[in-house]
Amino acid sequence: MTLKLYAHPLSSYCHKALIAFYENDTPFEFMLVGDPTKTDPKVWEEFKALWPIGKFPVLKDTARDDWFVPEATIIIEYLAQHYPGKVKLIPDDPDLARRVRMMDRFFDNYLHTPMQKINGDKIRPADQRDPFGVEGARKMYRTALDMLEQAIDGKPWAMGDAFTMADCAAGPPLFYGNLQTPFEKTHPEAHAYLKRLMERPSYARALKEAEPYFNLLPK
């Protein structure tokens, strides 16, 4: 297989990249990392050599001199450029593309980062928790959700009728954020959007693959 994706099925940023793969049925090999009991040590070494930062997903393209591509957004950009499919996750129009990238940053920075902070704090030892940081993360998540509630305004997807990279970015932090603090009652539009995302076959598939690992989620 030409494309190798170093990823874990439970990881929210891997979901973002997986949605892009599944939207266009792009073939790839899933290289499991991040599970000490199941990760092949050779795969882990390969992954750490590629990207010592140690965060997944990371893509390796063996058809292009083993180019490696870290960061979910950049992986989606790479697929759009080198392995385009029927669903154009980055529009051709430069202004539309810039708006998609802006929404991608919005979802990553103001929903995804706070969601990770809140979850990450739960698995810290009790004496190393960061209530001040978590409080800030909750406020940021809530502000971004308020903005999304207004912005989505009955649109099927973040940018309107077209499903784009912005929707790949939106699904995971909304899904995990809603598990932390359900928002169906407080943010019905954002919740209906999450439901559409979860029913979309690409994200439904990524979630199905994550199911066996849900027991590992911090309570």
Ligand SMILES: N[C@@H](CCC(=O)N[C@@H](CS)C(=O)NCC(=O)O)C(=O)O
């Ligand atoms: N900026 C990265 C973030 C990736 C990230 O945070 N990945 C998490 C999983 S969702 C991870 O690798 N966690 C493992 C670790 O930090 O050791 C991206 O956009 O892909």
